[in-house]
Amino acid sequence: MKEYAVECIRCRTRFSGTEIVYTCSKCGGLLDIRYDYSSIDLELDAGTGRRWKAKWEGEGEGVWKYRDLLPFDDEIEPITMFEGNTPLYRCDSLAKTIGVTDLWVKHEGLNPSGSFKDRGMTVGVTKAVELGVKGVACASTGNTSTSLALFAAKAGIPCYVLLPEGKVALGKVAQALMHGAQVFTLKGNFDDALRIVRVLCEEESLYLLNSVNPYRLEGQKTIAFEITEKLKMEVPERVILPVGNAANISAIFKAFSELKILGITDAVPKMVGIQAEGAMPVTRAFKEGKAEITPEAKPETIASAIRIGDPVNAAKALDAIRSSGGTAESVTDEEITAAQIELARSEGIGVEPASAASIAGLKKLVEMGVIERDERIVCIATGHLLKDPERATEICEPPKEVETDVKVVRKMLKGV
Ligand SMILES: *Cc1c(COP(=O)(O)O)cnc(C)c1O
Ligand SMILES: [Zn+2]
Numbered sequence: 516m517k518e519y520a521v522e523c524i525r526c527r528t529r530f531s532g533t534e535i536v537y538t539c540s541k542c543g544g545l546l547d548i549r550y551d552y553s554s555i556d557l558e559l560d561a562g563t564g565r566r567w568k569a570k571w572e573g574e575g576e577g578v579w580k581y582r583d584l585l586p587f588d589d590e591i592e593p594i595t596m597f598e599g600n601t602p603l604y605r606c607d608s609l610a611k612t613i614g615v616t617d618l619w620v621k622h623e624g625l626n627p628s629g630s631f632k633d634r635g636m637t638v639g640v641t642k643a644v645e646l647g648v649k650g651v652a653c654a655s656t657g658n659t660s661t662s663l664a665l666f667a668a669k670a671g672i673p674c675y676v677l678l679p680e681g682k683v684a685l686g687k688v689a690q691a692l693m694h695g696a697q698v699f700t701l702k703g704n705f706d707d708a709l710r711i712v713r714v715l716c717e718e719e720s721l722y723l724l725n726s727v728n729p730y731r732l733e734g735q736k737t738i739a740f741e742i743t744e745k746l747k748m749e750v751p752e753r754v755i756l757p758v759g760n761a762a763n764i765s766a767i768f769k770a771f772s773e774l775k776i777l778g779i780t781d782a783v784p785k786m787v788g789i790q791a792e793g794a795m796p797v798t799r800a801f802k803e804g805k806a807e808i809t810p811e812a813k814p815e816t817i818a819s820a821i822r823i824g825d826p827v828n829a830a831k832a833l834d835a836i837r838s839s840g841g842t843a844e845s846v847t848d849e850e851i852t853a854a855q856i857e858l859a860r861s862e863g864i865g866v867e868p869a870s871a872a873s874i875a876g877l878k879k880l881v882e883m884g885v886i887e888r889d890e891r892i893v894c895i896a897t898g899h900l901l902k903d904p905e906r907a908t909e910i911c912e913p914p915k916e917v918e919t920d921v922k923v924v925r926k927m928l929k930g931v
Contacts, residue, residue: 518551519586521729524831532586535646537713537727545830546729547769548586552776555583576600578634578737584773585638585733587645594640594670598633599737601625603745603893608861613878617891619751620858620874621742624866624899628690630820631735631763631897632662638734639724640666648722650675652715654708655725656759656820657687658898663724664696675721677701677708684819684867684903704814706825726762727827735763739770742893743780750774750782753886756895757872758788758797758843759821761832763897768835784893786841787886788832789876791816791848791869797829801836801843808833817848817906820869820898842885846875852910854878858896865900873897 521530525544530536539546577599582589603621610618623631640663643651650673653659660676660683667674674696678688682704691698701708709725716723724731743750750771758764764786771783790798794814800807811824826832836843846854848868855871858864873894880886900907917924925931 517583517589518554520549521546522549523547524834533646535648535722537723545727545828547831548729548733550584550586550773552773555777578637578734581737581740584736584740584770586730587641591641591645593637594644594666595637596627596633596665596669598626598637599741601741603742604862604864606862606864609858609874612857612861613874613881615877615881615886615888615890615892617889618877619746619891619893620862620864620896621738621893622864622866622896623738624870624896624902628658628662628665629686629899629902630658630662631738631895632658633665634737635726635731635734635762635766636662636666636724639663639728639731640670640672642730643672643722643724644670646722648720649673650719650721651724652676652712652721653724654678654705654712655683655687655691656705656822657683658820658902659725660696660698661687661690661694664691664694667696668694673697675699675712675715677712679704679708682819682822685905686902705823706810706814709827725827726760732762732766732769732828735766736770736773738763738895739767739774743771743774746891748780749891750780751784751893752890753787753841753892754784754895755787755789755873755877755892757818757821757869757897758790758832759794759823759826759869761788761797761826761828763895764788765828765831765835767895768839771839783839784841786835786839787876787880788836788841788843789872790843790845791818791821791851791872792845793848794822794824795845796824797826797832797836798843798845800829800833806833816851818851818867818869818872819903820867821872842880844876844880844885846872846879850875850879856910859900864896866896867898867900867902868906870896870898
């Protein structure tokens with residue numbers, strides 16, 4: 516039987532899986548799910564001789580394939596939309612432009628609601644149902660609310676969502692509304708919305724599914740398992756991703772560390788977090804060698820998914836970056852936009868602005884000489900292009916009006 520506890524990352528106080536707790540009641544620290552790894556029974560893979568999960572292979576595809584490393588009993592009936600199992604594309608054309616030789620992009624936009632948040636929410640909502648809560652809630656820059664609304668609909672439980680007014684991309688609002696969440700917008704930013712929803716959850720006994728909830732990170736960590744498997748157990752040298760609340764970078768690092776602890780792999784990639792210049796508290800703290808971030812009161816960027824001034828998981832992320840020998844960098848909105856267009860046109864991978872920050876960051880770090888040109892690099896494309904259609908129409912040439920006449924149309928075609 517697999518054993519786990521919810522543990523404070525600071526004072527190591529442990530809580531049981533049946534308690535509803537988001538931060539340590541003793542010291543206020545972030546919580547982490549800790550397994551007794553010796554209780555996890557993985558079989559030896561005959562081909563590689565490594566302790567790999569031959570067992571996992573029979574478990575279907577996606578997040579729940581890795582249920583041996585998820586905090587549930589084997590009998591659990593997951594609330595699932597078959598999330599995960601996203602493609603990992605080899606991107607030779609983009610690699611050539613950037614000047615690297617071994618570049619891969621994992622397209623998390625191809626999850627059921629269009630972002631990696633689904634990996635966390637399938638686990639988080641399954642936990643909510645197991646706990647028997649009366650409803651779920653979150654604050655969101657968009658994708659968290661969308662994903663929660665979708666999984667709450669699937670589970671048949673009420674969902675409450677707080678959004679910063681006027682700052683959420685159109686596709687995300689549309690999804691949250693369509694899946695039947697009760698959606699509220701408030702004058703303020705994401706950090707304000709989170710402050711309020713935390714109190715609401717406490718007072719109204721709703722289950723909080725922001726990424727302070729450690730169960731979400733357990734689902735998100737499966738990104739790393741899939742990367743490792745798709746690369747035939749060769750751990751990449753770098754994983755680069757955008758950082759907002761800093762959960763995903765922490766989750767992915769945790770998963771690579773777990774594979775190493777289990778003796779399945781023997782290395783952990785250098786974790787690289789990219790933030791927008793107008794919202795870069797983690798990058799700043801990393802560069803200044805500080806143990807804690809200084810929150811930014813007015814985060815600003817067109818990449819709304821990472822428009823966050825006070826990232827909840829900063830402590831975990833700084834640890835992930837530092838102990839993996841990685842780095843953090845910032846990019847401008849212009850660099851993000853250029854990367855978004857480049858990725859869409861050179862590789863056919865359509866992403867929302869925040870996701871393109873990973874590519875923009877890669878470009879910058881290669882030019883700075885921080886990333887070697889022959890490293891094996893995986894960038895995480897966190898969300899789909901259609902999340903933010905307004906931005907796409909702003910940055911691309913509009914369609915040209917033509918007469919309903921084939922001769923006129925033919926004359927206007929370029930490149931034929
Ligand atoms: C949530 C989100 C991010 C940021 O992830 P964190 O875990 O908050 O750092 C980046 N891109 C997209 C598309 C997102 O939805
Ligand atoms: Zn503590």
